[in-house]
Amino acid sequence: MKLSYKKLSVIILLVALIGTITYVTVNNTNKNKSALSKKMGLKAKPKQKVKSNKNDEQTIRTFKGINLIHNDKIIPTLMYHSVADGQANNSAVVPVDVFKQQMQYLKDNGYTTLSLDELHNFIQNNKPVPERSVVLTFDDGYEDSYTNVFPILKAFGFRGTVFVIPALTDKPGPYLNSKQLKEMDKNGMDIESHTVNHEKLGELSSEKQLDTLIQSKQMLETMLNKKIQYIAYPFGSYNNFTVAEAQKAGYTMAFTTNDGWAGKNTDILLLNRVFVNSLKGMDQYVERLNNPNYK
Numbered sequence: 001m002k003l004s005y006k007k008l009s010v011i012i013l014l015v016a017l018i019g020t021i022t023y024v025t026v027n028n029t030n031k032n033k034s035a036l037s038k039k040m041g042l043k044a045k046p047k048q049k050v051k052s053n054k055n056d057e058q059t060i061r062t063f064k065g066i067n068l069i070h071n072d073k074i075i076p077t078l079m080y081h082s083v084a085d086g087q088a089n090n091s092a093v094v095p096v097d098v099f100k101q102q103m104q105y106l107k108d109n110g111y112t113t114l115s116l117d118e119l120h121n122f123i124q125n126n127k128p129v130p131e132r133s134v135v136l137t138f139d140d141g142y143e144d145s146y147t148n149v150f151p152i153l154k155a156f157g158f159r160g161t162v163f164v165i166p167a168l169t170d171k172p173g174p175y176l177n178s179k180q181l182k183e184m185d186k187n188g189m190d191i192e193s194h195t196v197n198h199e200k201l202g203e204l205s206s207e208k209q210l211d212t213l214i215q216s217k218q219m220l221e222t223m224l225n226k227k228i229q230y231i232a233y234p235f236g237s238y239n240n241f242t243v244a245e246a247q248k249a250g251y252t253m254a255f256t257t258n259d260g261w262a263g264k265n266t267d268i269l270l271l272n273r274v275f276v277n278s279l280k281g282m283d284q285y286v287e288r289l290n291n292p293n294y295k
């Protein structure tokens with residue numbers, strides 16, 4: 001069969017038309033697909049971003065997708081001390097199995113454990129974080145922060161912060177040594193200050209407060225070769241001078257032992273924390289994680 005030029009040009013035109021229609025349709029479907037996955041939060045995978053500060057290689061994640069909150073909301077910052085067995089009557093010592101159970105609860109319920117850099121960025125710069133965020137802090141730098149807490153957090157892929165008393169480091173006693181601190185610092189745990197010798201800041205003059213605030217910061221910076229920016233006040237003790245002195249010493253965020261969730265509801269140098277009482281059961285733990293006005 002011989003095609004005339006006329007017929008041939010009609011066929012070419014038809015093929016071109018079908019091609020164009022197919023292209024436009026496929027393209028639109030893809031666009032709808034990506035809009036849908038955005039809507040459903042399917043692209044919520046955190047992006048890793050390395051901080052430019054060369055002394056501080058800790059990563060701050062950028063969270064994407066739905067269910068992000070801004071700093072008009074507050075976040076539970078849990079306060080632990082020791083995680084160990086054999087001290088069943090001490091409310092500040094959480095048995096290892098109970099601690100594992102608590103971490104399992106966080107995992108099963110989709111919690112994200114924030115680093116202190118991430119909490120700071122959330123409060124100060126309004127950088128959004130997942131709705132179910134929690135911060136894990138461990139006061140005093142007991143050796144079980146290395147032997148018990150560290151491996152459990154690692155297994156769950158969680159982040160935690162240890163507030164260390166540098167005068168007790170490498171001394172006899174149940175405290176972390178500098179080798180352990182360095183290893184934890186290099187492997188996702190955040191090491192921060194708890195004053196030089198666990199002083200009650202609220203009972204010190206402003207000069208003495210500044211001394212221990214600066215010295216503890218410098219001792220840890222020398223040991224870990226990183227910037228120390230955060231502190232927990234021992235015994236939760238502070239007075240009218242403390243915020244100004246902490247600021248002068250170079251801290252950008254600090255924690256008390258005042259009950260409640262943390263955020264813009266207080267000064268950033270007087271953040272609340274949620275006490276994890278080992279004598280109370282899982283019910284209280286869950287309530288404190290879910291109710292910002294917990295009793």
Ligand SMILES: [Zn+2]
Nearest residue numbers: 139140234235
């Ligand atoms: Zn303490």
